[in-house]
Amino acid sequence: MLNRLSLRLRIFLFFCLLAFGALTVSSLALWISYRRVADPDLLDSFIFAEILMGFGFLALTAAVWLLFDDNVAKPIERISAQLRARAHAGVSTELDTQAARYLGDLAPAAAGLADQLSGKTMDVAQAVAEETAHLAAEKHRLTALLTEIPVAMLLASPTHKIVLYDGQAAEVLAQVAHPRLNASLFEYLQSNPLEEAHARLVKTGLEVACTLTSVDGTQSYRARMKPLGGAPGYMLIFEDSAANIAPEAARPLVYDFDLLNTSTDEAFENLALQDLCFVVFDTETTGLLPHKDEIVQIGAVRVVNGRIVDGEQLDMLVDPGIPIPPASTKVHKISDRMVQGAPGIADAGRALHQFARDAVIVAHNAPFDMAFLRRHAKHMDVDWDHPILDTVLLSAVLFGASDKHTLDALCERLEITIPDQLRHTALGDAVATAEALVRMLPMLQARGMTTFGLVVEATRQHGRLLEDLN
Structure with a gap:
């Protein structure tokens, strides 16, 4: 005890x-x-x-x-x-x-x-950096090659979770919702045709031609499903995607092959930290009173398998429906003119909710940001029932409750630099918070907090910090 x-x-x-x-x-x-x-x-x-x-x-x-x-x-x-x-x-x-x-x-x-240990690891770090640079160059060449191929291609796990998608596939998925690693294909495509094609693939071990339909029924795709040899999962190729998507507009290749072997059937509390997906977000608002002020900007990034996923981010201006006070504009540089024509909180909130589906929501001082979202939950027609982690409390667990736990103090301790032009922007602060999370995850595991439940239990001991902060 x-x-x-x-x-x-x-x-x-x-x-x-x-x-x-x-x-x-x-x-x-x-x-x-x-x-x-x-x-x-x-x-x-x-x-x-x-x-x-x-x-x-x-x-x-x-x-x-x-x-x-x-x-x-x-x-x-x-x-x-x-x-x-x-x-x-x-x-x-x-x-x-x-x-x-x-x-x-x-x-x-x-x-x-x-x-002494740092000095001894310098050579190893240099070798890793060189190999990383080599792999990055190889990835760049592969991305350039795939960009020239006018078809959309993605890899999925046996449970139909997205493991890899190329630039064209990103555009196909984006017609329905934001493309995301480890998201279920059933969020984008109707399940019955996809499951029938997969059943035939498993039975025959051969390539299967199929017609797939988006979940909203507005799009239809001719596709081919191919096995991955000895690896689990399959490749899905959208053959007619080139008619609507320009290859030169493609996004970089996004992938994480570890997801091929990841099973997430357990409850969140029992999942290992490395098996979790995190959506780290931040908001800018008209003021500091969640019961009366409104959101003017939302920024979010995804963390999968302990790394920030390049290209998977939200950066939205939000029309608050009320004037933005000059004092607030001075902080986040967002004016009434900038939010004209931007989506309202209902549409923006639904976009964030979809982006964070099946993920742990992470924020710095999460009660503040979540209070704005939950106040408008009925207008969004969503339930904010995601598991939540607060980096204020993670900082207290790792560095002691008596230390400072502002985002600036946490970033300084972890040697994270927030460019001045990005500070007090929703996406800039969300990226900084995500980088802090990525560096704190192995520290939590080193303390024996290897599952989400153990981390939450440790953070509850410091809940008073958030009460004082708010």
Whole structure:
């Protein structure tokens, strides 16, 4: 049980035990002394003496605990978080040895070990960087090649989840909804023709020609479904997509082959962090009162298998239906003129809801942003019942509740740079929050919080932070 408590809380309980023990011993000593004196007239004096001693013990214990907390417990917690950030999040900032000056040689020794390990990993990092650059070049060539092929192609897992899509396929999917890795094809295409074609593919092991229809019934596609050899899943080729889509307008190839072997039948609480999809979003608003102000911009990005998916993002201006105060425009640079003709909150909210389908929603100070969305849930005709993570609470879990947990402070700790022109824009802040999440996920796993349920349980201990923040 105690192992689940933070270091600072365990130390606080230790000092509470010392105070209780001191009060017990002093009370027992005065009681024995009073019984030996056997003078009832002295009872009030003994009680008064115990009260004085009790307040004295409590004050002394509290003073010593505060000194110990500031000079020992907090520095240990801070050094632990910084070491974990260096080990698992790729952070290279210097350890704060000055804050841990009362810990003897612990901080310098930890800093020396960290520097030595960092030096030894430089060669490995350089080799990885070179190989990554090579793979990026290969991907660029593959993307260029596929762009010249006037058909739309995607790969799907055996459960019909999207594993890869090329530029033309992105345009086909976008006719129905925003294309997303790990999204079900049933969100875009009617299920019966797709399942029938897949059943024939599995039975024969040969290519199957089929006609597919969009879920809204407005589009029809001639397609071919091909097996992937020994790999699970299949390739889906839309043969007549070239008639409506220009190859030169194609988006880059988007893929994650690990999704071929991912099963998400378990409840969210039991899923491993690396198996989750996250949608990280942020909003800009007309003011800071969710019960009366309105959203003017929504930005969101998707994180799949621990990485931000290039090209899968939302960046929408929203017509708030009310004037934008000049003070708010000064912060986010969005004026009344800019939102003219933009979708209202109902349409924008539905787009975000679809984009975040089957994903964990992540935000920095999520209660604030979610309050705006939930107030308009009836107009959107959606239920905001997604699992939610708050990076304020994740920061508190990893770096201690006593630290600052603003987005700027978190980004500084994790060496994330937000360009000035993107700060206080919905997409810019969403990308920064997503980068922070990606760096914190391995740190959480290193702390033993490997499933979504364990992470949520840890964040609940710091819920008061959000109450104070809001």
